[in-house]
Amino acid sequence: MDATLKLWSVVAIVGALNYVSRLSFIALFARRHVPPLAVRAFRYVPAAMLTALVLPMVVAAPGEPALAAMPKIVAALAAGVVAFFTHSTMKTLGVGMASLWLLQALIGRIG
Amino acid sequence: MRRFLADANFRAGFAEMMPACVAMTPFGLVCGVGAAAAGASLWGALGLSAIVFSGAAQILAVQLLAAGAPLAVIVLTCFVAGLRFVIYSAAMAPYLRSLPPRWQQGLAFLLTDQAFAAAIRRFHGGADPREGGLHFLGGGFALWLFWQAMNIAGYFVGNLIPASWSLEFAVPLCFIALLAPHFRTMPTIAAALVAGALVLALAGLPMKLNLIVAGVIGIVAGTLADFVRERWTPR
Numbered sequence: 258m259d260a261t262l263k264l265w266s267v268v269a270i271v272g273a274l275n276y277v278s279r280l281s282f283i284a285l286f287a288r289r290h291v292p293p294l295a296v297r298a299f300r301y302v303p304a305a306m307l308t309a310l311v312l313p314m315v316v317a318a319p320g321e322p323a324l325a326a327m328p329k330i331v332a333a334l335a336a337g338v339v340a341f342f343t344h345s346t347m348k349t350l351g352v353g354m355a356s357l358w359l360l361q362a363l364i365g366r367i368g
Numbered sequence: 369m370r371r372f373l374a375d376a377n378f379r380a381g382f383a384e385m386m387p388a389c390v391a392m393t394p395f396g397l398v399c400g401v402g403a404a405a406a407g408a409s410l411w412g413a414l415g416l417s418a419i420v421f422s423g424a425a426q427i428l429a430v431q432l433l434a435a436g437a438p439l440a441v442i443v444l445t446c447f448v449a450g451l452r453f454v455i456y457s458a459a460m461a462p463y464l465r466s467l468p469p470r471w472q473q474g475l476a477f478l479l480t481d482q483a484f485a486a487a488i489r490r491f492h493g494g495a496d497p498r499e500g501g502l503h504f505l506g507g508g509f510a511l512w513l514f515w516q517a518m519n520i521a522g523y524f525v526g527n528l529i530p531a532s533w534s535l536e537f538a539v540p541l542c543f544i545a546l547l548a549p550h551f552r553t554m555p556t557i558a559a560a561l562v563a564g565a566l567v568l569a570l571a572g573l574p575m576k577l578n579l580i581v582a583g584v585i586g587i588v589a590g591t592l593a594d595f596v597r598e599r600w601t602p603r
Contacts, residue, residue, distance in 0.1 A: 260433075263439060264412045265412065268415040268419050271443055275447075278453035278454045281458070283461050283472050284473060300555075300590070301555060301587045302455055302587055304556040304557075307546060308586065309586060310424060310540075312567050313568070315540050316568060344485075346392075346482070346545040349545035349548075
């Protein structure tokens, strides 16, 4: 498939599906009965999907030396603690990035 | 448009979204860099950010496009990652029920992680639907506007940012900010543990299929744990 056509297909289909997800309960199912099992399962979507999304960005890629991923893992844990207690994106980002830079600088000095 | 710009609730919503906009700046830049790296034209990159309007879906889409994944895989992965919007939609629905359909349809487009977090706080605080709706519109619009600017900036000058800044690490951090507060109940932790273990164990799968498999099985694990907890909780 032509690359431009493929990109715009992604824009159109993913855009439409995302919009339907966003609209779902606000307009489409607002007055319809939703199966209790679906309601129960929906509750665990953020925890499962966000974890699956985040972990590969933090933990070492296959073949990458374990030491290289250490600063990221420690910084992510520190950011997680801050997020748990503050619910603030800004503070999470600040502590996470600062920890990463500090640890990378330390490792650079030792190594 | 002028009617909204003059409204106090719209303006308050817009202003209160500024810290979140600043926090999303690195993420937006990374999305723009990704679109450029995947070979998208400026219009293609803008189409992604303006229409898809979801950082997670955009990052996944450009990575999968760059890897040459088939359209069906890209669409499915982005859809499953975007399923969390269904939950936001369900949580918002009671507060928006009394608004006209056109308002519901408009506000639904602006339903993002950050806008949801701000709006639900306000509605829980007892805002009335019309005022809360205008506040949500202001905040959602601010975020949409900022997101386009950051994506365009990332598309053009993102490659000037030194690699040593590890800017791409801002992406998992933004998700950690959303994820960590969930870890308060046993089934949620079970869902995350199963999804996390699987996504790493199946890292060898092509086209990020490990993400869908781990996510779906994690949701099932959380749901099962929920049933178990219900059974064992003394009535």
